[in-house]
Amino acid sequence: MSDTLREEIREKIVNGDYNCEKELTLSVLSGKWKVVILWHLGVEGAHRFSDLQRLFPKLSHKVLTNQLRELMEDGIVHREVYPEVPPKVEYSMTELGMTILPIVEMMYDWGKKRVQSIREEMQRSGEEDV
Known part of the structure; x- marks a missing residue:
């Protein structure tokens, strides 16, 4: 996962705007x-x-x-x-x-x-x- 995407996800979590748990799981597992x-x-x-x-x-x-x-x-x-x-x-x-x-x-x-x-x-x- 790109550093930019990682930062976007972290920022959403901190701001309380993150509501897609599947996206979080996939972001952790993403990478060939x-x-x-x-x-x-x-x-x-x-x-x-x-x-x-x-x-x-x-x-x-x-x-x-x-x-x-x-x-x-x-x-x-x-x-x-x-x-x-x-x-x-x-x-x-x-x-x-x-x-x-x-x-x-x-x-x-x-x-x-x-x-x-x-x-x-x-x-x-x-x-x-x-």
Whole structure:
């Protein structure tokens, strides 16, 4: 989500003009990689930045940094810096973040079922597998 949109939503909440909870939820989840980042942190536990980079090889350093930063600003993800050399940093779900995990899991389940139904439709129509 753009910083401008984030500021607009925050301003609406502060002014009492915000009445679209769905928009707020979508604004937290918006971003090409946020849902899969949240799924891995919520299901697998804490990850280092390099672990997340390995999980998503097509994801640039800059985009991963921005997605994590936005999730931290929204209170969904926590960044823990350990006082050791070399520095160790881990990202994990906050208590608030864990409350959004059921939504992420439902999205995963829906996607899994949809992929299966598409494959079945293609097989019935004689097309190759997806």
